[in-house]
Amino acid sequence: MNCIRKGDAIVFSRPPSLPAFAAVAGKREGEGPLGSCFDEVLHDNALGQKCWEKAESLLQQRAASLALKKAGLDQTELDAVLCGDLQNQCTASGYALRELDMPSIGLYGACSTMVQALALAGCLVAGGAARRALAVTSSHFCAAERQFRTPLDYGGKRAPTAQWTVTGAGAVVVQPDGPGPFLRAAAFGRVRDAGVKDLANMGAAMAPAAAETLLRFFADTGAAPDDFDGIYTGDLGLVGSRLLHTLLEKEGVRMTNHHDCGLLIFDRARQPVQAGGSGCGCCASVLAGRLLPALRTGEMRRILVAATGALMSSTTVQQGESIPAVSHLVELAAGPKEEL
């Protein structure tokens, strides 16, 4: 077997290589602390399209094309593309796939989709179901606002606990062998619902899922937080991150190396993004633009990325339902057998 199962953790006996990755980010994201990390920063978040939804589709296409170009690959050399987004019926992906002529696997994990895609791509490549796969996800602030909250033109007030959907996309190529970084392990999360009903407080809804996945991963693999250069969540924002620490400390686990993609991508002191960033494109662009490059240069050697997704819709929230959440995890390392 190419994957060894330890509890919920999937450990790759021959870790897949991530030879190329690319991140495309919106204007505001480009003005943030990671602005120089992205392969492309948009000047116009509409990308010349007549609607935000189409612009988001184009974001995925651009990230995918850039990743393939950096890998020196043609799309005919890909056996699968795993993709997802936040639009109803995942149309940013569906319409991007029209332009990408590859066997396609549509995913929905809300803001956790990038890690879900990367984990699945790793499983497919390790098991021989795909010789090479591409994971790509996106989100667009303007498409998300009018779908989940109110159209931008209404100028609605935002709660301080709210998160700002990132305009961005990330794409990562996965193959059995090649240069680092490597995908060492993965875990698909279990859905948790802490009873939060506030659409403007996703961080609180998602933190219990992240805690569950991290605690299980530590227990299943025997790893401890300090075994990693960094533990990245995406995207709990300020409220969810604080709650995650509280939940882990209750179980006797302390993380001194935790960062959240939603807090890294914006500078909350000078950018009005409330509790931080979110969206399938947040974790995707931070992963492809900042984390994977740092593993490639050796700036970091071994990290965990636990992406979180809130699985409600506007309909279920209007129906008075609480918000279930999930957190998927990948362990990434500079070398295939990396230890700190």
Place this chain on the structure above:
Amino acid sequence: MNCIRKGDAIVFSRPPSLPAFAAVAGKREGEGPLGSCFDEVLHDNALGQKCWEKAESLLQQRAASLALKKAGLDQTELDAVLCGDLQNQCTASGYALRELDMPSIGLYGACSTMVQALALAGCLVAGGAARRALAVTSSHFCAAERQFRTPLDYGGKRAPTAQWTVTGAGAVVVQPDGPGPFLRAAAFGRVRDAGVKDLANMGAAMAPAAAETLLRFFADTGAAPDDFDGIYTGDLGLVGSRLLHTLLEKEGVRMTNHHDCGLLIFDRARQPVQAGGSGCGCCASVLAGRLLPALRTGEMRRILVAATGALMSSTTVQQGESIPAVSHLVELAAGPKEEL
């Protein structure tokens, strides 16, 4: 390697076993030709819930529980559940997963989701990423109507080319060894867009994707239509099925053993379902209720199931976009090395 890649086809060198499966269907589906095949037929499509969306979630839970019960399994014995549905943000699955305490993988492939889930479950099990997995999908007529078309209370007229979303769910357990039927091969489809813009003619939008996947599978594996006891599409309905035959015959391929899940589940002569059934629950309930049992008893030995999905949303249709579609395929057989 446990999977051998031939073009887009994934051939399992040790075909995973499908030891148990269950189908739950709505009232109208229970009155159709397959009524006696389903494990459970609803008397009340609301399942005592206050909204259709919740009722659909319950459909998935029931199908999953029944499949586990028939397999003699507890949910702790499952390493992954792969699921999806048509609701915005796949909430039928998200809320069902709250009750299913398993590592969860959310999918979106519109009406093709069941085959996508089964194919992925096979890849995970064959590669060792999961020791045992569950594929489950659902759809609900009333939830789909008000989301994609108009609320039922409006009493809108339906076009003759329109398809009737099935109220139903199907669940299938996948594991490395065990009794048949077996998952012999799978193929993830490429997205195709024939330019159809009519939300009431999904069959026409999806037929080109089914043709693409079937033609590639025959070319990749050397198989011919007559090698199978049946070739099942899900769900092209009457319009899409006719178009599929036309498209295949253009390429010199004739199928005399083709059936469509959307035409099998209803009797169009006495049930007012326009061009036939559709929805993630259509293919899922026909697969779990009719096709897999027939492979188990030996009534059929080897079949193809090519499920089709239309990847638009109400938003993209309102924006004047045409409808992209995808078709995923599985080859199922009574025995692991079955030939006709």
